[in-house]
Amino acid sequence: MTTPEMHWWAEGELAVAGTVDRLADAELADPSALPGWSRAHVIAHLARNADALVNLLTWARTGVETPMYPSREVRDAGIDAAAARPPAELRADYVAACRRLAETMETTPADSWTAPVRNGQGTTVPASAVPWMRAKELWVHGVDLRAGLTFADLPAGFCTELVHDVLGLFATRGQAPEVTVVATDVDRSWGSGAARIEGPVTAVAAWLTRGDASDLRGDVPLPPTWI
Structure with missing residues:
Protein backbone atom coordinates (compact mmCIF):
# COMPACT_ATOMS: atom_id res chain seq x y z
CA MET A 1 0.00 0.00 0.00
CA THR A 2 1.43 3.38 -1.04
CA THR A 3 -0.28 6.46 0.39
CA PRO A 4 0.76 9.85 1.80
CA GLU A 5 0.10 8.39 5.26
CA MET A 6 2.62 5.61 4.64
CA HIS A 7 5.18 8.23 3.61
CA TRP A 8 4.52 10.35 6.71
CA TRP A 9 4.82 7.24 8.88
CA ALA A 10 8.17 6.24 7.35
CA GLU A 11 9.51 9.80 7.62
CA GLY A 12 8.32 10.00 11.22
CA GLU A 13 10.06 6.77 12.20
CA LEU A 14 13.35 8.11 10.86
CA ALA A 15 12.94 11.52 12.48
CA VAL A 16 12.06 10.19 15.92
CA ALA A 17 14.72 7.46 15.82
CA GLY A 18 17.29 10.16 15.14
CA THR A 19 15.94 12.28 17.98
CA VAL A 20 16.12 9.37 20.42
CA ASP A 21 19.65 8.51 19.29
CA ARG A 22 20.83 12.06 19.97
CA LEU A 23 19.65 11.95 23.58
CA ALA A 24 22.30 10.99 26.12
CA ASP A 25 21.35 8.21 28.53
CA ALA A 26 21.24 10.67 31.43
CA GLU A 27 18.74 12.84 29.53
CA LEU A 28 16.13 10.08 29.24
CA ALA A 29 14.99 10.67 32.82
CA ASP A 30 14.43 14.39 32.20
CA PRO A 31 10.85 15.67 31.93
CA SER A 32 9.11 15.56 28.57
CA ALA A 33 6.47 18.07 27.50
CA LEU A 34 3.78 15.74 28.88
CA PRO A 35 2.86 16.22 32.56
CA GLY A 36 4.16 13.37 34.71
CA TRP A 37 6.09 11.70 31.90
CA SER A 38 9.84 11.63 31.42
CA ARG A 39 11.41 11.30 28.01
CA ALA A 40 11.77 7.60 28.81
CA HIS A 41 7.99 7.38 29.23
CA VAL A 42 7.43 8.92 25.79
CA ILE A 43 9.87 6.48 24.19
CA ALA A 44 8.27 3.57 26.05
CA HIS A 45 4.83 4.70 24.91
CA LEU A 46 5.96 4.81 21.29
CA ALA A 47 7.36 1.29 21.63
CA ARG A 48 4.15 -0.10 23.12
CA ASN A 49 2.08 1.80 20.55
CA ALA A 50 4.06 0.08 17.79
CA ASP A 51 3.20 -3.30 19.32
CA ALA A 52 -0.44 -2.24 19.69
CA LEU A 53 -0.63 -1.41 15.99
CA VAL A 54 0.93 -4.76 15.14
CA ASN A 55 -2.04 -6.22 17.03
CA LEU A 56 -4.46 -4.34 14.78
CA LEU A 57 -2.75 -5.49 11.59
CA THR A 58 -2.71 -9.05 12.92
CA TRP A 59 -6.45 -8.74 13.54
CA ALA A 60 -6.93 -7.46 9.99
CA ARG A 61 -4.91 -10.31 8.50
CA THR A 62 -6.31 -13.20 10.56
CA GLY A 63 -9.83 -12.03 11.41
CA VAL A 64 -9.15 -12.88 15.07
CA GLU A 65 -10.00 -9.91 17.28
CA THR A 66 -6.75 -8.55 18.73
CA PRO A 67 -7.27 -5.16 20.40
CA MET A 68 -4.49 -2.63 20.71
CA TYR A 69 -4.36 -3.19 24.49
CA PRO A 70 -6.28 -5.56 26.79
CA SER A 71 -7.19 -2.54 28.95
CA ARG A 72 -6.10 0.99 29.78
CA GLU A 73 -4.52 -0.33 32.97
CA VAL A 74 -2.41 -2.86 31.07
CA ARG A 75 -1.37 -0.15 28.62
CA ASP A 76 -0.25 2.21 31.38
CA ALA A 77 1.57 -0.54 33.29
CA GLY A 78 3.46 -1.55 30.16
CA ILE A 79 4.62 2.02 29.58
CA ASP A 80 5.74 2.43 33.19
CA ALA A 81 7.63 -0.87 33.13
CA ALA A 82 9.44 -0.07 29.90
CA ALA A 83 10.29 3.47 31.04
CA ALA A 84 11.93 2.06 34.18
CA ARG A 85 14.37 -0.10 32.22
CA PRO A 86 18.05 0.81 31.98
CA PRO A 87 18.69 3.13 29.02
CA ALA A 88 20.30 0.46 26.83
CA GLU A 89 17.35 -1.89 27.34
CA LEU A 90 14.82 0.87 26.66
CA ARG A 91 16.60 1.84 23.45
CA ALA A 92 16.76 -1.79 22.30
CA ASP A 93 13.08 -2.28 23.12
CA TRP A 132 -1.92 7.49 9.88
CA MET A 133 -2.41 6.50 13.52
CA ARG A 134 1.30 5.78 13.83
CA ALA A 135 2.36 8.95 12.00
CA LYS A 136 0.38 11.08 14.47
CA GLU A 137 1.96 9.31 17.44
CA LEU A 138 5.47 9.69 16.05
CA TRP A 139 5.47 13.31 14.99
CA VAL A 140 3.55 14.77 17.93
CA HIS A 141 5.34 12.71 20.58
CA GLY A 142 8.63 13.38 18.82
CA VAL A 143 8.03 17.04 19.65
CA ASP A 144 7.01 16.05 23.20
CA LEU A 145 10.53 14.67 23.74
CA ARG A 146 11.80 18.27 23.86
CA ALA A 147 14.99 17.18 22.16
CA GLY A 148 15.22 19.50 19.16
CA LEU A 149 12.27 18.44 17.02
CA THR A 150 9.59 21.16 16.86
CA PHE A 151 6.26 21.53 15.11
CA ALA A 152 7.97 23.85 12.63
CA ASP A 153 10.03 20.84 11.51
CA LEU A 154 6.99 18.68 10.71
CA PRO A 155 5.90 18.14 7.08
CA ALA A 156 3.31 20.71 5.99
CA GLY A 157 1.20 18.03 4.29
CA PHE A 158 1.13 15.97 7.46
CA CYS A 159 0.16 19.00 9.56
CA THR A 160 -2.60 19.94 7.12
CA GLU A 161 -4.14 16.49 7.47
CA LEU A 162 -3.60 16.57 11.24
CA VAL A 163 -5.48 19.87 11.56
CA HIS A 164 -8.34 18.47 9.47
CA ASP A 165 -8.36 15.29 11.57
CA VAL A 166 -8.32 17.04 14.95
CA LEU A 167 -10.98 19.59 14.04
CA GLY A 168 -13.15 16.76 12.74
CA LEU A 169 -12.76 14.95 16.05
CA PHE A 170 -13.69 18.09 17.98
CA ALA A 171 -16.76 18.52 15.77
CA THR A 172 -17.98 14.99 16.48
CA ARG A 173 -17.72 15.79 20.20
CA GLY A 174 -19.55 19.09 19.79
CA GLN A 175 -16.37 20.92 20.82
CA ALA A 176 -15.30 22.64 17.60
CA PRO A 177 -13.84 26.10 18.40
CA GLU A 178 -16.09 28.89 17.09
CA VAL A 179 -13.37 30.44 14.95
CA THR A 180 -12.14 30.55 11.38
CA VAL A 181 -8.69 28.99 11.17
CA VAL A 182 -6.52 30.01 8.22
CA ALA A 183 -3.27 28.22 7.40
CA THR A 184 -1.54 30.97 5.48
CA ASP A 185 1.23 28.86 3.94
CA VAL A 186 -0.92 26.09 2.43
CA ASP A 187 -4.01 28.10 1.42
CA ARG A 188 -6.41 26.13 3.63
CA SER A 189 -9.06 27.25 6.08
CA TRP A 190 -11.43 25.56 8.49
CA GLY A 191 -14.50 26.73 10.37
CA SER A 192 -16.73 29.76 9.93
CA GLY A 193 -16.56 31.63 13.22
CA ALA A 194 -16.36 35.41 13.37
CA ALA A 195 -12.98 35.32 15.11
CA ARG A 196 -10.08 34.68 12.75
CA ILE A 197 -6.90 32.80 13.64
CA GLU A 198 -4.07 32.56 11.17
CA GLY A 199 -0.52 31.35 10.82
CA PRO A 200 1.54 28.52 9.32
CA VAL A 201 -0.19 25.14 9.30
CA THR A 202 2.51 23.76 11.59
CA ALA A 203 1.57 26.41 14.14
CA VAL A 204 -2.13 25.56 13.80
CA ALA A 205 -1.26 21.91 14.50
CA ALA A 206 0.77 22.93 17.56
CA TRP A 207 -2.19 24.91 18.90
CA LEU A 208 -4.81 22.21 18.34
CA THR A 209 -2.78 19.31 19.72
CA ARG A 210 -0.69 20.97 22.42
CA GLY A 211 -2.31 24.35 23.10
CA ASP A 212 0.74 26.27 21.84
CA ALA A 213 -0.50 29.42 20.11
CA SER A 214 2.84 31.24 20.11
CA ASP A 215 3.12 31.40 16.31
CA LEU A 216 -0.51 32.27 15.56
CA ARG A 217 -2.17 35.65 15.07
CA GLY A 218 -5.60 36.55 16.37
CA ASP A 219 -7.65 36.05 19.53
CA VAL A 220 -6.73 32.40 20.02
CA PRO A 221 -8.85 30.39 22.49
CA LEU A 222 -7.59 27.41 24.45
CA PRO A 223 -8.51 24.34 22.38
CA PRO A 224 -10.30 21.28 23.77
CA THR A 225 -8.18 18.34 24.89
CA TRP A 226 -7.19 16.29 21.85
CA ILE A 227 -6.56 12.68 22.96
Whole structure:
Protein backbone atom coordinates (compact mmCIF):
# COMPACT_ATOMS: atom_id res chain seq x y z
CA MET A 1 0.00 0.00 0.00
CA THR A 2 1.43 3.38 -1.04
CA THR A 3 -0.28 6.46 0.39
CA PRO A 4 0.76 9.85 1.80
CA GLU A 5 0.10 8.39 5.26
CA MET A 6 2.62 5.61 4.64
CA HIS A 7 5.18 8.23 3.61
CA TRP A 8 4.52 10.35 6.71
CA TRP A 9 4.82 7.24 8.88
CA ALA A 10 8.17 6.24 7.35
CA GLU A 11 9.51 9.80 7.62
CA GLY A 12 8.32 10.00 11.22
CA GLU A 13 10.06 6.77 12.20
CA LEU A 14 13.35 8.11 10.86
CA ALA A 15 12.94 11.52 12.48
CA VAL A 16 12.06 10.19 15.92
CA ALA A 17 14.72 7.46 15.82
CA GLY A 18 17.29 10.16 15.14
CA THR A 19 15.94 12.28 17.98
CA VAL A 20 16.12 9.37 20.42
CA ASP A 21 19.65 8.51 19.29
CA ARG A 22 20.83 12.06 19.97
CA LEU A 23 19.65 11.95 23.58
CA ALA A 24 22.30 10.99 26.12
CA ASP A 25 21.35 8.21 28.53
CA ALA A 26 21.24 10.67 31.43
CA GLU A 27 18.74 12.84 29.53
CA LEU A 28 16.13 10.08 29.24
CA ALA A 29 14.99 10.67 32.82
CA ASP A 30 14.43 14.39 32.20
CA PRO A 31 10.85 15.67 31.93
CA SER A 32 9.11 15.56 28.57
CA ALA A 33 6.47 18.07 27.50
CA LEU A 34 3.78 15.74 28.88
CA PRO A 35 2.86 16.22 32.56
CA GLY A 36 4.16 13.37 34.71
CA TRP A 37 6.09 11.70 31.90
CA SER A 38 9.84 11.63 31.42
CA ARG A 39 11.41 11.30 28.01
CA ALA A 40 11.77 7.60 28.81
CA HIS A 41 7.99 7.38 29.23
CA VAL A 42 7.43 8.92 25.79
CA ILE A 43 9.87 6.48 24.19
CA ALA A 44 8.27 3.57 26.05
CA HIS A 45 4.83 4.70 24.91
CA LEU A 46 5.96 4.81 21.29
CA ALA A 47 7.36 1.29 21.63
CA ARG A 48 4.15 -0.10 23.12
CA ASN A 49 2.08 1.80 20.55
CA ALA A 50 4.06 0.08 17.79
CA ASP A 51 3.20 -3.30 19.32
CA ALA A 52 -0.44 -2.24 19.69
CA LEU A 53 -0.63 -1.41 15.99
CA VAL A 54 0.93 -4.76 15.14
CA ASN A 55 -2.04 -6.22 17.03
CA LEU A 56 -4.46 -4.34 14.78
CA LEU A 57 -2.75 -5.49 11.59
CA THR A 58 -2.71 -9.05 12.92
CA TRP A 59 -6.45 -8.74 13.54
CA ALA A 60 -6.93 -7.46 9.99
CA ARG A 61 -4.91 -10.31 8.50
CA THR A 62 -6.31 -13.20 10.56
CA GLY A 63 -9.83 -12.03 11.41
CA VAL A 64 -9.15 -12.88 15.07
CA GLU A 65 -10.00 -9.91 17.28
CA THR A 66 -6.75 -8.55 18.73
CA PRO A 67 -7.27 -5.16 20.40
CA MET A 68 -4.49 -2.63 20.71
CA TYR A 69 -4.36 -3.19 24.49
CA PRO A 70 -6.28 -5.56 26.79
CA SER A 71 -7.19 -2.54 28.95
CA ARG A 72 -6.10 0.99 29.78
CA GLU A 73 -4.52 -0.33 32.97
CA VAL A 74 -2.41 -2.86 31.07
CA ARG A 75 -1.37 -0.15 28.62
CA ASP A 76 -0.25 2.21 31.38
CA ALA A 77 1.57 -0.54 33.29
CA GLY A 78 3.46 -1.55 30.16
CA ILE A 79 4.62 2.02 29.58
CA ASP A 80 5.74 2.43 33.19
CA ALA A 81 7.63 -0.87 33.13
CA ALA A 82 9.44 -0.07 29.90
CA ALA A 83 10.29 3.47 31.04
CA ALA A 84 11.93 2.06 34.18
CA ARG A 85 14.37 -0.10 32.22
CA PRO A 86 18.05 0.81 31.98
CA PRO A 87 18.69 3.13 29.02
CA ALA A 88 20.30 0.46 26.83
CA GLU A 89 17.35 -1.89 27.34
CA LEU A 90 14.82 0.87 26.66
CA ARG A 91 16.60 1.84 23.45
CA ALA A 92 16.76 -1.79 22.30
CA ASP A 93 13.08 -2.28 23.12
CA TYR A 94 12.14 0.80 21.11
CA VAL A 95 14.17 -0.25 18.07
CA ALA A 96 12.78 -3.80 18.18
CA ALA A 97 9.18 -2.62 18.49
CA CYS A 98 9.55 -0.21 15.57
CA ARG A 99 11.13 -2.97 13.49
CA ARG A 100 8.26 -5.36 14.27
CA LEU A 101 5.74 -2.77 13.13
CA ALA A 102 7.68 -1.99 9.95
CA GLU A 103 7.91 -5.68 9.05
CA THR A 104 4.19 -6.13 9.71
CA MET A 105 3.29 -3.09 7.60
CA GLU A 106 5.43 -4.35 4.74
CA THR A 107 3.96 -7.87 4.79
CA THR A 108 0.27 -7.07 5.33
CA PRO A 109 -1.65 -8.49 2.32
CA ALA A 110 -3.40 -5.99 0.07
CA ASP A 111 -6.86 -7.33 0.88
CA SER A 112 -6.28 -7.00 4.64
CA TRP A 113 -6.01 -3.20 4.59
CA THR A 114 -9.79 -2.85 4.23
CA ALA A 115 -10.57 -5.11 7.21
CA PRO A 116 -12.33 -3.37 10.14
CA VAL A 117 -10.45 -2.94 13.43
CA ARG A 118 -10.91 -0.67 16.47
CA ASN A 119 -8.67 2.24 17.34
CA GLY A 120 -7.72 3.32 20.85
CA GLN A 121 -10.91 5.35 21.24
CA GLY A 122 -13.07 2.33 20.41
CA THR A 123 -14.00 3.56 16.94
CA THR A 124 -14.17 1.03 14.10
CA VAL A 125 -11.76 1.99 11.31
CA PRO A 126 -10.22 0.14 8.36
CA ALA A 127 -6.76 -1.29 8.90
CA SER A 128 -5.54 1.23 6.34
CA ALA A 129 -5.86 3.83 9.13
CA VAL A 130 -2.90 2.29 10.96
CA PRO A 131 -0.13 4.22 9.13
CA TRP A 132 -1.92 7.49 9.88
CA MET A 133 -2.41 6.50 13.52
CA ARG A 134 1.30 5.78 13.83
CA ALA A 135 2.36 8.95 12.00
CA LYS A 136 0.38 11.08 14.47
CA GLU A 137 1.96 9.31 17.44
CA LEU A 138 5.47 9.69 16.05
CA TRP A 139 5.47 13.31 14.99
CA VAL A 140 3.55 14.77 17.93
CA HIS A 141 5.34 12.71 20.58
CA GLY A 142 8.63 13.38 18.82
CA VAL A 143 8.03 17.04 19.65
CA ASP A 144 7.01 16.05 23.20
CA LEU A 145 10.53 14.67 23.74
CA ARG A 146 11.80 18.27 23.86
CA ALA A 147 14.99 17.18 22.16
CA GLY A 148 15.22 19.50 19.16
CA LEU A 149 12.27 18.44 17.02
CA THR A 150 9.59 21.16 16.86
CA PHE A 151 6.26 21.53 15.11
CA ALA A 152 7.97 23.85 12.63
CA ASP A 153 10.03 20.84 11.51
CA LEU A 154 6.99 18.68 10.71
CA PRO A 155 5.90 18.14 7.08
CA ALA A 156 3.31 20.71 5.99
CA GLY A 157 1.20 18.03 4.29
CA PHE A 158 1.13 15.97 7.46
CA CYS A 159 0.16 19.00 9.56
CA THR A 160 -2.60 19.94 7.12
CA GLU A 161 -4.14 16.49 7.47
CA LEU A 162 -3.60 16.57 11.24
CA VAL A 163 -5.48 19.87 11.56
CA HIS A 164 -8.34 18.47 9.47
CA ASP A 165 -8.36 15.29 11.57
CA VAL A 166 -8.32 17.04 14.95
CA LEU A 167 -10.98 19.59 14.04
CA GLY A 168 -13.15 16.76 12.74
CA LEU A 169 -12.76 14.95 16.05
CA PHE A 170 -13.69 18.09 17.98
CA ALA A 171 -16.76 18.52 15.77
CA THR A 172 -17.98 14.99 16.48
CA ARG A 173 -17.72 15.79 20.20
CA GLY A 174 -19.55 19.09 19.79
CA GLN A 175 -16.37 20.92 20.82
CA ALA A 176 -15.30 22.64 17.60
CA PRO A 177 -13.84 26.10 18.40
CA GLU A 178 -16.09 28.89 17.09
CA VAL A 179 -13.37 30.44 14.95
CA THR A 180 -12.14 30.55 11.38
CA VAL A 181 -8.69 28.99 11.17
CA VAL A 182 -6.52 30.01 8.22
CA ALA A 183 -3.27 28.22 7.40
CA THR A 184 -1.54 30.97 5.48
CA ASP A 185 1.23 28.86 3.94
CA VAL A 186 -0.92 26.09 2.43
CA ASP A 187 -4.01 28.10 1.42
CA ARG A 188 -6.41 26.13 3.63
CA SER A 189 -9.06 27.25 6.08
CA TRP A 190 -11.43 25.56 8.49
CA GLY A 191 -14.50 26.73 10.37
CA SER A 192 -16.73 29.76 9.93
CA GLY A 193 -16.56 31.63 13.22
CA ALA A 194 -16.36 35.41 13.37
CA ALA A 195 -12.98 35.32 15.11
CA ARG A 196 -10.08 34.68 12.75
CA ILE A 197 -6.90 32.80 13.64
CA GLU A 198 -4.07 32.56 11.17
CA GLY A 199 -0.52 31.35 10.82
CA PRO A 200 1.54 28.52 9.32
CA VAL A 201 -0.19 25.14 9.30
CA THR A 202 2.51 23.76 11.59
CA ALA A 203 1.57 26.41 14.14
CA VAL A 204 -2.13 25.56 13.80
CA ALA A 205 -1.26 21.91 14.50
CA ALA A 206 0.77 22.93 17.56
CA TRP A 207 -2.19 24.91 18.90
CA LEU A 208 -4.81 22.21 18.34
CA THR A 209 -2.78 19.31 19.72
CA ARG A 210 -0.69 20.97 22.42
CA GLY A 211 -2.31 24.35 23.10
CA ASP A 212 0.74 26.27 21.84
CA ALA A 213 -0.50 29.42 20.11
CA SER A 214 2.84 31.24 20.11
CA ASP A 215 3.12 31.40 16.31
CA LEU A 216 -0.51 32.27 15.56
CA ARG A 217 -2.17 35.65 15.07
CA GLY A 218 -5.60 36.55 16.37
CA ASP A 219 -7.65 36.05 19.53
CA VAL A 220 -6.73 32.40 20.02
CA PRO A 221 -8.85 30.39 22.49
CA LEU A 222 -7.59 27.41 24.45
CA PRO A 223 -8.51 24.34 22.38
CA PRO A 224 -10.30 21.28 23.77
CA THR A 225 -8.18 18.34 24.89
CA TRP A 226 -7.19 16.29 21.85
CA ILE A 227 -6.56 12.68 22.96
